[in-house]
Amino acid sequence: MSDLLIQNIDTLITMDDDRRELSGVDIRVRGGVIAEIGQGLAVNGAETLNAKGCVVTPGLVNTHHHLYQSMTRAVPGAQDALLFGWLQKLYPIWSMMGPEEMFVSAQVGLAELALSGCTLSSDHLYLYPNGARLDDTIHAAKEIGLRFHPTRGAMSIGESDGGLPPDALVEREEAILNDCIRVIDVHHDAAEGSMVRVGIAPCSPFSVSRELMRDAALLARDKGVMLHTHLAENDEDIAYSLAKFGCRPGQYAEDLGWTGPDVWHAHCVKLDGAEIDLFARTRTGVAHCPCSNCRLGSGIAPVRAMRDAGVPVGLGVDGSASNDAGNLVLEARQTMLLQRVLNGADAMSPREALEIATRGGADVLGRPDCGRLAVGKRADIAIWDTRGVESAGSWDPAAILLAGPVRVRDLIVEGRRVVAEGQLSTLDMGQLVEKQNRLARALAERA
Ligand SMILES: [Zn+2]
Numbered sequence: 001m002s003d004l005l006i007q008n009i010d011t012l013i014t015m016d017d018d019r020r021e022l023s024g025v026d027i028r029v030r031g032g033v034i035a036e037i038g039q040g041l042a043v044n045g046a047e048t049l050n051a052k053g054c055v056v057t058p059g060l061v062n063t064h065h066h067l068y069q070s071m072t073r074a075v076p077g078a079q080d081a082l083l084f085g086w087l088q089k090l091y092p093i094w095s096m097m098g099p100e101e102m103f104v105s106a107q108v109g110l111a112e113l114a115l116s117g118c119t120l121s122s123d124h125l126y127l128y129p130n131g132a133r134l135d136d137t138i139h140a141a142k143e144i145g146l147r148f149h150p151t152r153g154a155m156s157i158g159e160s161d162g163g164l165p166p167d168a169l170v171e172r173e174e175a176i177l178n179d180c181i182r183v184i185d186v187h188h189d190a191a192e193g194s195m196v197r198v199g200i201a202p203c204s205p206f207s208v209s210r211e212l213m214r215d216a217a218l219l220a221r222d223k224g225v226m227l228h229t230h231l232a233e234n235d236e237d238i239a240y241s242l243a244k245f246g247c248r249p250g251q252y253a254e255d256l257g258w259t260g261p262d263v264w265h266a267h268c269v270k271l272d273g274a275e276i277d278l279f280a281r282t283r284t285g286v287a288h289c290p291c292s293n294c295r296l297g298s299g300i301a302p303v304r305a306m307r308d309a310g311v312p313v314g315l316g317v318d319g320s321a322s323n324d325a326g327n328l329v330l331e332a333r334q335t336m337l338l339q340r341v342l343n344g345a346d347a348m349s350p351r352e353a354l355e356i357a358t359r360g361g362a363d364v365l366g367r368p369d370c371g372r373l374a375v376g377k378r379a380d381i382a383i384w385d386t387r388g389v390e391s392a393g394s395w396d397p398a399a400i401l402l403a404g405p406v407r408v409r410d411l412i413v414e415g416r417r418v419v420a421e422g423q424l425s426t427l428d429m430g431q432l433v434e435k436q437n438r439l440a441r442a443l444a445e446r447a
Helices: 067-071 083-094 099-115 134-144 173-187 210-223 235-245 249-255 273-282 290-295 303-309 328-343 350-364 429-446
Strands: 004-013 021-030 033-038 047-050 054-058 060-062 118-125 147-154 199-202 226-231 263-267 285-288 313-315 381-385 410-413 416-420
Touching: 054 350, 060 313, 060 328, 060 350, 067 099, 067 118, 067 134, 067 429, 083 235, 099 118, 099 134, 099 416, 099 429, 118 134, 118 410, 134 147, 134 173, 147 173, 147 226, 173 199, 173 210, 199 210, 210 226, 226 249, 235 249, 249 273, 273 303, 285 303, 285 350, 290 328, 303 313, 303 328, 303 350, 313 328, 313 350, 328 350
Parallel strands: 004 047, 004 054, 060 118, 118 147, 147 199, 199 226, 226 263, 263 285, 285 313
Antiparallel strands: 004 021, 021 033, 054 381, 381 410, 410 416
16 A cells, blocks of 8 residues: 555644644655654655645544444434333334344444544444344444444343343343354454454443353453443433442442443443542543433533543444434534533533544543554544535634534545545445335334
8 A cells, every 4th residue: 555645734633642733734644554744745656635725633433332223213202212211112123133234234324423534433232133243243344444343242131030121132141251252252453553343341230130240341351352331321220220239330330340441331421429530540431422312311421520530531422223313523512512501611622522532532442543643643534624614704613513514525544545525435325325224114114
């Protein structure tokens, strides 16, 4: 692969250790890595990309998603429900999905993320009906070209054992742990610059046993992979924890080995002060999902307090059954707006929200090689054209969370162009949309 030279960048927001913003610079990419940043770099046979009129940022990082849910957006009957009722409406529909639905829905979700500036996404797949496997989503990500951190999720307590999901969607705990080992051994790459890292992710404390939570943590440490789950999402979640386990979610997590820099929890809307201190002390990460929290009426996560205490925070669009959009730059804007609702107009700047969406997310996922643009870091780069109508009249086009745009012009992942001139360059979007709609209609007819 020849070098890529991105030239004439209006404003480069590096998110490097000094948070530098540079004007009129070029970036040279070589072998998936940033080789040089400076003014007037020599072409030397490189492929060139003109970024005049553009703001360039690190690629955004998505720390929580359920890609399969892009097949079930805006389902009537689940549009206005709280979390538990919403799940009970959707479980029977999800139980009809199989490998093809997993593959296609993952491609749709990842394509949507790519267009909104995302270069690295995690995914949380916790149901495996009709022969579906985590591998289906990994193959989808490889074709799209995004860096991918899939997590092997699981549910083991079905309705007949007092759990929420139907029995058909739960698995035996021994089979879950064996499949975790299999997917880690086949797909996990711990090396710097890795394109696939696998994590272990029981769905939530209310859908697996205490023993599985504990064993998952032991297995993750043995294999050197990360741990992920849903935690403290809403008031029902806290009430369930107090009634069933006799403690708050933070205590439950700590008791079972679910704190540390190799753990990140989705939502954490209801963490109290002691739990925020626990997460800060142990460097336990949080995936903040503001649109999903609004959609399900869960509340506003105390992100300002978390950041002030030193909790690592990243962003997640969450699954498309509860967002229902998967636009990560809009998620960053929503983060900024909600913290202002809670704490006032100076509570979070557009640049801080962008930092959470880039560097913050990369740190939560254990990727200090991503989320910032500096020599030696991975070449995951978002190019935003600020000459369009959304930015017209802006006095500070680099404040893209205030004025847009909300889609990238170009997206580079590991030095390769995944989006070019606003279009996915790795596959045909029209065909993909058509395939997804055909499969979604078939599900709706059977539901
Ligand atoms: Zn979720």
